[in-house]
Amino acid sequence: MRHRAIATMLDRSGRIQLCAEMHAILARRQLSPNVTRLDVLAPRIAQIRQPGQFVIVRLQENAERIPLTIADADANAGSIALVIQSVGKSTRELVALKPGESISDLVGPLGHPTEMIESGAALCVGGGVGTAVVHPIAQALARRGVRVASIIGGRSREWVVFEEELRRLGPVEVCTDDGSYGRKGFVTDAARQTLDAGGIDIVYAVGPVPMMRAMANLTRSFGVRTIVSLNPVMIDGTGMCGGCRVSVGNETRFACVDGPEFDGHQVNFDELMDRLSMYREFEQQSIACADGDCRLGQRASSS
Numbered sequence: 001m002r003h004r005a006i007a008t009m010l011d012r013s014g015r016i017q018l019c020a021e022m023h024a025i026l027a028r029r030q031l032s033p034n035v036t037r038l039d040v041l042a043p044r045i046a047q048i049r050q051p052g053q054f055v056i057v058r059l060q061e062n063a064e065r066i067p068l069t070i071a072d073a074d075a076n077a078g079s080i081a082l083v084i085q086s087v088g089k090s091t092r093e094l095v096a097l098k099p100g101e102s103i104s105d106l107v108g109p110l111g112h113p114t115e116m117i118e119s120g121a122a123l124c125v126g127g128g129v130g131t132a133v134v135h136p137i138a139q140a141l142a143r144r145g146v147r148v149a150s151i152i153g154g155r156s157r158e159w160v161v162f163e164e165e166l167r168r169l170g171p172v173e174v175c176t177d178d179g180s181y182g183r184k185g186f187v188t189d190a191a192r193q194t195l196d197a198g199g200i201d202i203v204y205a206v207g208p209v210p211m212m213r214a215m216a217n218l219t220r221s222f223g224v225r226t227i228v229s230l231n232p233v234m235i236d237g238t239g240m241c242g243g244c245r246v247s248v249g250n251e252t253r254f255a256c257v258d259g260p261e262f263d264g265h266q267v268n269f270d271e272l273m274d275r276l277s278m279y280r281e282f283e284q285q286s287i288a289c290a291d292g293d294c295r296l297g298q299r300a301s302s303s
């Protein structure tokens with residue numbers, strides 16, 4: 001077994017106790033072809049986390065830091081649910097962990113909790129893996145007595161996640177790009193119809209950046225406040241490195257400490273897309289290296 005963590009804590013007599021596997025994987029479930037749910041032992045975080053907050057994990061010392069929203073938590077079991085889309089080398093290694101193995105470092109909860117309403121009706125819109133981020137928000141709203149309706153989408157049936165969990169909280173409309181399940185089309189098509197019907201006080205939208213931008217443009221025309229969750233590249237998660245810089249209302253904000261959720265009508269989505277695309281080539285190179293097809297050295301020597 002690999003990645004076992006050893007932590008220390010004091011027992012009631014003040015003696016140091018060793019606790020193995022502080023961040024052990026308790027369960028692993030494949031949610032869609034490239035999305036995996038890991039339930040991870042993190043008792044303190046499970047007790048104090050709030051919707052919208054995230055953790056940064058490191059598989060081992062010197063490994064890449066990966067920011068992940070806390071999709072769910074069970075304070076009694078001391079576990080948090082992390083939903084991971086395998087897009088690069090580090091996320092592929094993370095989702096390869098099996099129950100009993102552990103994550104070396106896990107820091108959190110980080111970021112501001114979600115801005116909540118206390119009554120009325122909320123529309124939660126999740127695109128692909130972003131639906132996992134919408135889930136804890138919908139949970140907290142429903143607990144407050146807010147009426148929650150969800151619209152969730154995926155490329156096709158097998159890419160739809162968290163449908164069952166959201167159905168426990170209110171009505172859910174599923175959309176698929178190819179029409180293989182639910183309504184054919186983007187989540188924005190279904191959202192337009194719901195907004196047309198009226199009665200929505202706030203929208204929470206999380207998913208790919210083009211989807212959040214389209215949702216913000218749509219709700220602006222209806223005058224409905226809209227919260228989006230941004231996912232720029234993060235490094236330290238403490239507001240020091242500037243990696244997660246975003247522009248909101250013409251001001252520079254840091255997603256890790258000022259967000260990750262912002263007023264969707266104020267976000268500069270074009271700049272966010274440019275910044276995200278800057279890292280795409282590095283990600284592809286690191287995947288190629290992990291697959292044994294590393295051309296980084298060739299490029300350097302031929303220049």
Ligand code: NAD
Pocket residue numbers: 069085126127128129130133152153154155159175176177185186187188206207208209210211214229230231
């Ligand atoms: P995807 O590309 O398969 O899209 C999922 C759904 O979003 C689609 O089925 C559609 O309904 C909607 N959608 C996509 N493009 C749209 C557009 N232009 N207009 C309207 N609706 C659109 O999604 P995926 O591959 O599961 O999502 C991955 C993306 O989500 C990644 O880019 C990831 O970084 C991002 N993400 C964001 C957060 C966050 O906190 N903001 C969290 C997790 C993932």
Ligand code: FES
Pocket residue numbers: 233234235236237238239240241242243244245254255256257
């Ligand atoms: Fe470094 Fe936010 S991750 S400033």
